[in-house]
Amino acid sequence: MLSLGIVGLPNVGKSSLFNALTAAKAEAANYPFCTIDPNVGVVNVPDPRLEKLAEIVNPERTVPAAVQFVDIAGLVKGASTGEGRGNAFLSNIRETDAIVHVVRCFDDDDVIHVDGSVDPVRDRATIEFELALADLSVVEKRLDKAKRAAKTGDKDAAAEVSSLEKAHKPLSDGQALWHVSLTAEDRERLKGLQLLTLKPILYAANVTDSELTGAEGKHVTALRAAIAADHEPAEVVTFSAKIEMELAELPPEDRKEFLASLGIESAGLDRLIRGGYSLLGLQTYFTAGEKEVRAWTIHKGDTAPKAAGVIHSDFEKGFIRAETVSYADFVAHNGWKGAREKGLARAEGKEYVMVDGDVVLFRFNV
Secondary structure, eight states, X not given: OEEEEEEOOTTSSHHHHHHHHHOOOOOOOSSTTOOOSOEEEEEEOOOHXXXXXXXXXXXXXXXXXXXXXXXXOOOOTTGGGTOSSXXXXXXXXXXXXXXXEEEEOOOOTTSOOTTSSOOXXXXXXXXXXXXXXXXXXXXXXXXXXXXXXXXXXXXXXXXXXXXXXXXXXXXXXXXXXXXXXXXXXXXXXXGGGOOGGGSOEEEEEEOOHHHHHSOOOHHHHHHHHHHHHTTOOEEXXXXXXXXHHHHHTSOHHHHHHHHHHHTOSSOHHHHHHHHHHHHHXXXXXXXXXXXXXXXXXXXXXXXXXXXXXXHOHHHHHTEEEEXXXXXXXHHHTTSHHHHHHTTOOEEEOTTOXXXXXXXXXXXXXX
C-alpha cells in the first residue's frame, strides 16, 4: 500500500485536506497546533477501470488499491529544538513512501498564518530546514556508531561513515538532502535510516476556488519557480481544501456533478494520488475472477513474478507463468472467454515486464 506523510506549517489546510481525503474527521480549526496526535487514514484509489472490469466479471466483491495518509501536527520554525508539537511526531512519517508538503497559496485575512503573511517560498524553506535538522539528529547517532565499528577494521562500516559524512555536512547547515548530490551507493547505505529529506516529495498547493479553473496565482507561480531553481525532483498539485471538504459531504454519485458545476475536471484526491504514483513510478494491474476483481499497485519495470509477490510471497517463489490480457482487450471482448477466443490472452514467463492495466491470472506451484 502506498503511504504518504502529510507535513506543513499550522493552518495551511493540512487537516482539512486529510479530513476531505479520508473522511476521518480529524479536528480542524482556525488556530495553530489543532492537530496533536498523528492521524492515519486509508482511502481507496479512484480508478474507473476497476468499475468496468467489475461490470464485466460480476464478482462477489471488488477491491480497489488503497493509499494511506499520515497527518501530523503542523511544524513551525524551531520545531527541531522543541518548538510546537509537530517535531514529536516526525517519526510517524519516517516509514511512509513519500511526503506531501501542504503549502498555503491563498490570501485570506480571516485565516491566521503562523508567520503573519502568506509566502509559500518562505514556508517551504522553513519546513525543509526543520526536516533537515530532524534528519541531522538521526545521522549523528548513526555516525557515532559507524565510526566505532570502522575503528575495528570493519570495511562496510568505513564505507558507511563516508556516506554518512556526505549527508552530515549539508544537514548541519540546515540543507535538505534533496539538494545534495549523492551516489547510488551513498543512497543505498543511507536507505535504512528513512531520512525525511531523501524521500520523494509532492507539494500540495492549497489555492482559491477560482485558481483551480482559471489562471495560476502568484503564490503557486513563485513556489514552482523556487522548486525549479533548486532542481528538486518534485511535483506540484493544486487543490482547494474548501472544495475538498464540500465534496466529502456529498454522496459519491453527486460529486462529479458538483465538480462539473465548478468547471473542475477532477477532485484533489485524484490529482494527489496520480501525482504520488507518478513521483514514485507506480502503476496498476488487475486480477479478475468470479470471487474478486482487484487492483494491485506495483512499480514500473516490475516483472511478472515480482508483481505476483505483491499478492503473496508464495506466488513469486512458485511462479510458473502469467496469463495476461491488456485492459483494453479484456473490455473490448467482454472478459477472459472472449479474449481467449480471439487469441489475445498471452502466456508470459518470468522475464515479462508488467504493463499498466494488465489483467492477469497467475499460475504458480508451491
